[in-house]
């Protein structure tokens with residue numbers, strides 16, 4: 017059942033598992049655990065219901081989702097961005113960020129996951145062993161409207177029965193899409209890759225999105241739909257913030273299975289204990305914030321904000337890695353084709369097709385820094401392996417312009433999440449750490465050069481007329497860096513703030529069972545445990561992590 021606030025939670029209610037946060041990690045774990053009728057599960061979400069919100073359901077409204085469904089964070093002033101603070105969207109609604117993300121479905125490189133296996137000292141987290149969980153999670157469905165997308169993906173790498181619906185775009189291939197395919201044939205640097213989700217993601221590919229029947233398929237749609245809601249052993253508590261996790265008084269070792277809950281925004285606290293475990297799934301900013309507010313984190317920093325340390329765990333909130341994006345543009349011979357939004361909405365409402373049944377462009381490029389680049393001689397390559405691309409380049413035709421982002425997938429810079437005071441309702445201090453490592457600025461320049469070479473390819477000869485920049489090869493370094501600082505944005509892929517590490521290692525926050533180190537009864541299942549940001553948009557990685565985690569937890573109980 018779904019409770020709309022704390023007043024509806026019965027004082028007598030008792031739960032085996034309490035899952036904090038109803039985003040990607042939390043929706044999967046709560047749903048999978050409650051498949052077993054013996055497990056009584058409480059899922060606590062700070063935000064409201066996702067159902068019945070048109071702007072969330074319509075993929076094309078991705079950029080216009082109302083701020084009430086977001087935490088509305090702002091980063092600290094960024095040294096690497098010339099002191100600029102960056103607004104930072106994170107979902108605060110059932111489904112979490114999957115209820116307002118760009119819906120791109122990209123798993124990344126097999127090397128990314130093999131690195132998880134390595135740093136966790138546990139091969140369960142390697143690509144090969146996680147692959148069946150991608151299939152379990154996913155259901156590849158036809159594009160909205162049912163067009164034939166044969167040749168634009170490879171069915172061998174996709175799930176058929178999973179709760180998460182994934183599809184290719186409604187329209188296409190457009191002339192612009194076909195030009196790109198032709199260009200991939202005509203030059204050698206970036207080739208056409210029929211299946212970007214095979215573990216080898218480099219190349220030009222068609223976009224796959226978490227869209228089913230033309231509607232956004234969030235974690236809440238896939239995992240907390242009517243069937244899950246009918247389970248008597250699953251309670252979803254909305255509009256309720258978890259402020260702290262609390263230790264039990266009489267345990268000899270630190271034992272934490274209790275949460276402190278308040279109505280969103282503040283009010284009287286309610287304490288609820290789990291019989292088996294508490295699972296934090298509050299996301300890469302939310303989960304470290306809850307730990308720090310609870311006195312679990314670096315003792316020195318906690319002292320400064322007058323929070324009593326119950327467990328000195330230095331890496332909580334450290335190691336934040338994220339994807340910075342840099343807009344670039346070309347002049348082109350195309351003619352703009354504006355969308356009539358009212359007509360498009362009517363089409364979507366009538367049969368779930370049309371331009372609003374798509375979110376982002378049709379194609380993406382994943383590319384590496386060329387082997388011979390000086391950069392790779394001067395710095396240790398931060399890529400997870402030889403398969404892993406350093407950049408994503410988005411392709412968008414806007415009539416007289418071709419636009420795109422160069423996205424740095426393999427940053428060396430790291431940020432952090434800290435708390436600003438001992439008031440758990442205060443916003444965390446989010447330092448994205450962008451461009452604090454010199455490699456990252458140089459790598460962005462290389463990425464722009466890759467993009468420039470792409471549009472110089474033979475297929476674009478009559479279409480792309482010039483590079484509008486910013487151009488690292490004509491601008492003075494200072495000017496280029498200033499433009500980068502002023503215009504860089506985020507792809508909202510934070511990870512690493514509660515990193516996984518091997519059992520016995522003093523580094524990291526959770527072990528390879530995702531248990532908080534040195535604590536009993538408390539696990540973390542969300543993007544915060546991913547050690548390095550994958551060479552992909554991060555939802556697929558979070559889904560597979562949560563699917564695997566659910567089985568690990570089930571095996572324990």
Ligand SMILES: Cc1cc2nc3c(=O)[nH]c(=O)nc-3n(C[C@H](O)[C@H](O)[C@H](O)COP(=O)(O)OP(=O)(O)OC[C@H]3O[C@@H](n4cnc5c(N)ncnc54)[C@H](O)[C@@H]3O)c2cc1C
Nearest residue numbers: 037039040041062112113117118119120258302543553555
């Ligand atoms: C604008 C945007 C666009 C994105 N685009 C893409 C994309 O196109 N493709 C892709 O793969 N990924 C994308 N992502 C990233 C992807 O959505 C995330 O990687 C993924 O959702 C992470 O899952 P999570 O479970 O860690 O956190 P989330 O999904 O964010 O879930 C965390 C949940 O915990 C809740 N919560 C937090 N604190 C508390 C608390 N104290 N008490 C109770 N509840 C709490 C939040 O309200 C939220 O519902 C995007 C993200 C954003 C924000």
